[in-house]
Amino acid sequence: MGKPGPKRTLSGDVIVTAALALLDERGAEAVSVRGIAARVGVAPNAIYTYFPDKAAVLRAIVDRLIGEQGLEVLAGDRPWRERIVAVALGLRENLLRHPGAAVLMMSAPMDGPRALELGERLLDVLAEAGLPPDDAARASYALIVHVLGSIALEAAEVDPTKPAPPEAERVAARRLAFAAVPAEVFPRSAAAADVMAAYVSEEQFRWSLGRLLGGLA
Amino acid sequence: MGKPGPKRTLSGDVIVTAALALLDERGAEAVSVRGIAARVGVAPNAIYTYFPDKAAVLRAIVDRLIGEQGLEVLAGDRPWRERIVAVALGLRENLLRHPGAAVLMMSAPMDGPRALELGERLLDVLAEAGLPPDDAARASYALIVHVLGSIALEAAEVDPTKPAPPEAERVAARRLAFAAVPAEVFPRSAAAADVMAAYVSEEQFRWSLGRLLGGLA
DNA sequence: CCCCATCTCTGTACGGTGTACAGAGAGTTT
DNA sequence: AAACTCTCTGTACACCGTACAGAGATGGGG
Numbered sequence: 001m002g003k004p005g006p007k008r009t010l011s012g013d014v015i016v017t018a019a020l021a022l023l024d025e026r027g028a029e030a031v032s033v034r035g036i037a038a039r040v041g042v043a044p045n046a047i048y049t050y051f052p053d054k055a056a057v058l059r060a061i062v063d064r065l066i067g068e069q070g071l072e073v074l075a076g077d078r079p080w081r082e083r084i085v086a087v088a089l090g091l092r093e094n095l096l097r098h099p100g101a102a103v104l105m106m107s108a109p110m111d112g113p114r115a116l117e118l119g120e121r122l123l124d125v126l127a128e129a130g131l132p133p134d135d136a137a138r139a140s141y142a143l144i145v146h147v148l149g150s151i152a153l154e155a156a157e158v159d160p161t162k163p164a165p166p167e168a169e170r171v172a173a174r175r176l177a178f179a180a181v182p183a184e185v186f187p188r189s190a191a192a193a194d195v196m197a198a199y200v201s202e203e204q205f206r207w208s209l210g211r212l213l214g215g216l217a
Numbered sequence: 218m219g220k221p222g223p224k225r226t227l228s229g230d231v232i233v234t235a236a237l238a239l240l241d242e243r244g245a246e247a248v249s250v251r252g253i254a255a256r257v258g259v260a261p262n263a264i265y266t267y268f269p270d271k272a273a274v275l276r277a278i279v280d281r282l283i284g285e286q287g288l289e290v291l292a293g294d295r296p297w298r299e300r301i302v303a304v305a306l307g308l309r310e311n312l313l314r315h316p317g318a319a320v321l322m323m324s325a326p327m328d329g330p331r332a333l334e335l336g337e338r339l340l341d342v343l344a345e346a347g348l349p350p351d352d353a354a355r356a357s358y359a360l361i362v363h364v365l366g367s368i369a370l371e372a373a374e375v376d377p378t379k380p381a382p383p384e385a386e387r388v389a390a391r392r393l394a395f396a397a398v399p400a401e402v403f404p405r406s407a408a409a410a411d412v413m414a415a416y417v418s419e420e421q422f423r424w425s426l427g428r429l430l431g432g433l434a
Numbered sequence: 435c436c437c438c439a440t441c442t443c444t445g446t447a448c449g450g451t452g453t454a455c456a457g458a459g460a461g462t463t464t
Numbered sequence: 465a466a467a468c469t470c471t472c473t474g475t476a477c478a479c480c481g482t483a484c485a486g487a488g489a490t491g492g493g494g
Contacts, residue, residue, distance in 0.1 A: 005441025006489040033481060043444050045482070054481065103324050106369040111394070116403055119413075123405035137409035141416045142363075142425035149366020152323040177328070186333055188340035192354035196336075199358045208359035215432025222470025223460040250452060260473050262453070271452065437494085444487075451480060457473085464467075 010040055012050045016060045020098060023061070027161035028100040031058070059112070062104050067114040069094055074121045080129040081213050084122075088147045088209055089202070095151045099164055102155035105148055119144075129217065139216045146212050154200045171197050227257055229267045233277045237315065240278070244378035245317040248275075272325075279321050280329035286311055291338045297346040298430050301339075305364045305426055306419070312368045316381055319372035322365055336361075346434065356433045363429050371417045388414050 018039040023031050033054050037044040051057045073086045095102050119140055126136035157174075158164045165173075175197035183190035198204055235256040239248050250271050254261040268274045290303045312319050336357055343353035374391075375381045382390075392414035400407035415421055 002491065003441065004439065004489090004491045006443075008442070010442095032479080034479080044480095045445090045484095046443050048482075049442060103320060106323050106366070107320050107373055109374045110370075116398065116406060120403045120406050123409065127405065133405070133409055134412050136405075137412040138421060138424050139428070141413070141421060142428060145366040145370055145425065146359075146363050146429075148370070149323070149362040152369070153327075153362055153365070156324055157326045181333065186337045188344065188350070188353075189333060189337050192340065192350055195351050195354040196358070204355060204358060207355050208362065211356070211359060211432035212363075212429050213432070215428035215430070219462065220470065221460085221462040221468065223472075225471070227471095249450080251450085262455095262474090263472050265453075266471060435494095437492100439490105439492085441490080442488090444485100446484085446486105448483085449481100452478095454477085455475085457475105458471100459473100460469100460471080462467105462469085464465100 008049070010042065010046070010050060012060060014040060015047060015050055015057065016064050019057055020061055020064070020101070023100040023160070024098055024163075025161070027159075028103070030161075031100075033057075055108075058104055059108055061101060062108065062110075063112040063114050065094060065098065065101055065105070066110070066112065066118060069118070071118060071121045074125050080125050081210075081217075083125060084143065084213065085206065085209060088143070089205070091147060092151050092154075092202070092205060096155060096158075096164055099155040099158045100160035102148075102152040106152050110144075126216075131216070142212065142216065143209075146209065150205055150208065154205075157200055167201055170200050174198075174200065225266070227259065227263070227267060229277060231257060232264060232267055232274065233281050236274055237278055237281065237318070240317040240377070241315055241380075242378075244376075245320070247378075248317075250274075275321055276325055276329070278318060279325065279327070280331050282312060282315065282318055282322070283327070283329065283335060284331035286335070288335060288338045291342050297342050298427075298434075300342060301360065301430065302423065302426060305360070306422070308364055309368050309371075309419070309422060313372060313375075313381055316372040316375045317377035319365075319369040323369050327361075343433075348433070352433075359429065359433065360426075363426065367422055367425065371422075374417055384418055387417050391415075391417065 015036060018036050019031055022035050022039060026035075033047050034044045036057070037047050047057070051060070069087065069091050071087065073090070074083050076083055078086075095105070122140040122143065123133075123136050126139050127133065129136075131139060157170065164170075175193065178189070178193035178197055181190050181193065189196065195204075232253060236248055236253050239252050239256060243252075250264050251261045253274070254264050264274070268277065286304065286308050288304065290307070291300050293300055295303075312322070339357040339360065340350075340353050343356050344350065346353075348356060374387065381387075392410065395406075395410035395414055398407050398410065406413065412421075
């Protein structure tokens with residue numbers, strides 16, 4: 001019944017956990033097979049017992065993060081828009097906690113089972129909102145694109161090797177940078193510098209998501 | 218007057234061109250300092266005369282691609298929405314021609330001069346559309362997020378080491394994959410498989426962009 | 435019970451990576 | 465002509481992903 005051979009000392013899960021920790025602590029470049037192996041106390045190639053290659057580990061990280069997002073809110077009884085906003089905000093918070101992971105989400109097709117589940121629940125909500133099935137599907141993709149795009153662009157600005165600074169700090173840094181744009185050649189950008197600095201804020205996230213939802217309804 | 222030392226045999230531009238060619242022909246992993254150097258016929262570290270490190274080369278690729286997008290359409294006299302759709306479609310076409318580059322665009326803050334120019338012109342159009350300045354700025358970011366997000370997610374599905382197959386083929390491949398989703402556990406996804414297969418199509422791109430524009434106006 | 439098939443993990447190795455450092459040679463300035 | 469400065473080359477280091485061979489543990493079948 002049981003398989004022969006020694007007991008496994010690891011599991012895919014502890015490897016993913018180690019990889020994620022490495023990603024958070026030291027950035028994307030530090031996520032190496034050797035680094036992961038060292039962290040779990042094993043020879044580098046032992047990793048290949050659990051994953052066919054490094055890319056598979058990265059995919060597993062993505063799937064883990066998608067799965068961490070609870071989808072119960074989507075089934076709640078609040079108005080449908082609020083529910084969607086709630087899970088979008090949850091995703092944003094979760095992913096900004098692992099800034100290096102955002103780009104991973106955009107680098108591979110989202111075809112894992114967790115992604116499928118998220119899509120299905122989104123279709124539920126949109127159907128409930130009264131969208132015909134085809135429009136609901138298109139809308140669901142529009143939402144995913146928008147949410148992931150926002151998060152990725154936002155995460156692209158934070159140094160992934162250290163914990164993300166609070167939002168106010170990130171906005172302030174951008175404001176400083178925008179002070180340098182020459183008003184005579186980019187007058188509108190110069191005038192809007194304050195709101196452009198706040199592109200990487202929850203407020204902007206909510207605003208644009210709200211507009212998209214308005215267009216979808 | 219002139220600087221001492223031998224004439225430069227290269228320029229940042231020819232390096233970026235070589236890197237882009239490598240990216241198109243052999244995928245992101247093939248874009249190495251050594252590969253670029255070999256392609257332009259120079260020792261690997263000669264590259265460092267023109268760029269401080271590899272990341273700078275990648276950023277320059279991004280800036281080049283943004284700059285390649287002509288912005289004249291934005292100043293035309295067609296209705297403002299049409300103009301925005303036109304440049305979005307142009308960007309999509311351009312970036313899908315370099316599938317490996319899409320993820321680069323999401324990996325670094327878009328702060329090059331070309332990006333600034335694009336933002337400014339977008340603000341022009343949105344002001345003309347009647348948006349108050351602050352909303353125009355927020356809307357401009359929402360558009361960029363959406364367009365880049367769509368493109369990145371779309372590009373994530375194509376093998377960057379070979380020229381992207383035509384859209385019909387990519388959609389067909391997805392349709393095949395969706396045939397495998399179990400209808401009893403994901404009924405809505407199964408029912409919408411056809412439109413989900415077409416997520417990576419110009420039609421979906423136009424649809425969701427249209428909805429967003431509707432919400433912004 | 436013993437042996438064998440099987441599985442996990444280790445050691446070693448190969449070809450690749452980014453880039454630091456030192457120095458050769460070309461060209462301009464004095 | 466000498467001094468200086470800049471570009472490029474050679475060499476080197478530390479690290480990467482991963483292929484390969486084999487040690488040792490484990491369980492099943494005789």
